[in-house]
Amino acid sequence: MPARKTVARLSQPHLLGIEPLRVEDIELILATARAYQTRVADERRPVPRSDLLAGKTLVLAFFEASTRTRISFEIAAQRLGMDVVDLATEASSVQKGESLLDTVKTLSAMRPDALVVRHRGSGVPHFLARHTDVPILNAGDGAHEHPTQALLDALTILDHKGSLSGLRVAILGDILHSRVARSNIHLLSKFGARVVLGGPPPLVPKEFERLAPGLTVCHRLEDALAGADVVMMLRVQLERQREPLFASPAEYARHYCLTPARLAQAKPDAIVMHPGPFLRGIDISGEVADSPRSVIPHQVENGVAVRMALLELLTGAPA
Ligand code: CP
DSSP states (O other): OOOOSOBOOOSSSSBOOSTTOOHHHHHHHHHHHHTTOSEETTEEOOOOOOOTTTTOEEEEEESSOOSHHHHHHHHHHHHTTOEEEEOOGGGSGGGGTOOHHHHHHHHHHTOOSEEEEEESSTTHHHHHHTTOSSOEEEEEETTTBOHHHHHHHHHHHHHHHSOOTTOEEEEESOOTTOHHHHHHHHHHHHTTOEEEEESOTTTSOGGGGGGSTTOEEESSHHHHHTTOSEEEEOOOOGGGOSSOSSSOHHHHHHHHSBOHHHHTTSOTTOEEEOOSOOOBTTTBOHHHHTSTTBOHHHHHHHHHHHHHHHHHHHHSOBO
């Protein structure tokens, strides 16, 4: 891939969430990501490599576990020629009691070109962005937002459905604890999709209908699935429940696991998505996860493309 020396920029210096992004910013990110895709629907493409960001440095600071987001940011940076440094929080001076803010000020003093942060505290990337001029990319903050996940989900839906406007998107499972759900709700609503939230009442409170215009809540999975173009399953986040919100994982699965029989309520050409990691037999059956209707591997591939686009747009030389 030939190196491009100038790039467009986002209207904002950081990627903190989908809610504050303009529609034009999202369109620019998705258009930029298309040049980096290794698959569009079923069509495979060569892996893109460039020296567009050679000489620049990306720091990863993950204070929570991650496989997909952390590794795909690292691969994205390497495909653009960046150097990558992983803070390895469990071996850092955070363990000696250094505050998060002092850690980020210390990292900023080393002049990296961007900092990717995942933290269990909602709003942590926003707080840090007020204290550094290094671009911050939010890789997931508590139950608040996971903007790169929603962007890669949008790219994947567009690959399969062509448009977001008017689509019926069922987001199902543990909405209460899900930053993925919040970011997707904001993005899909900005582009005119009709979002239905489904799951047990403790995990999908009726008040969530106020999160965005046109949003509806259903507590029977079959009702939420009816006529869906896109089915987005979410993991039950047992680690974020202060007290058990249902009798047992098996009891949850009996009513809310996506099985072939339940999926039959959706449109015949509906795609099945999951941000991962997924719990086989609890939030999605192995039969559905491994079926041709599942676009989960495609989501993962698009994650690299979207993160390459964001690194280009936030750290590349301005046009
Ligand atoms: N979807 C997602 O954020 O996965 P990881 O926790 O593995 O990064």
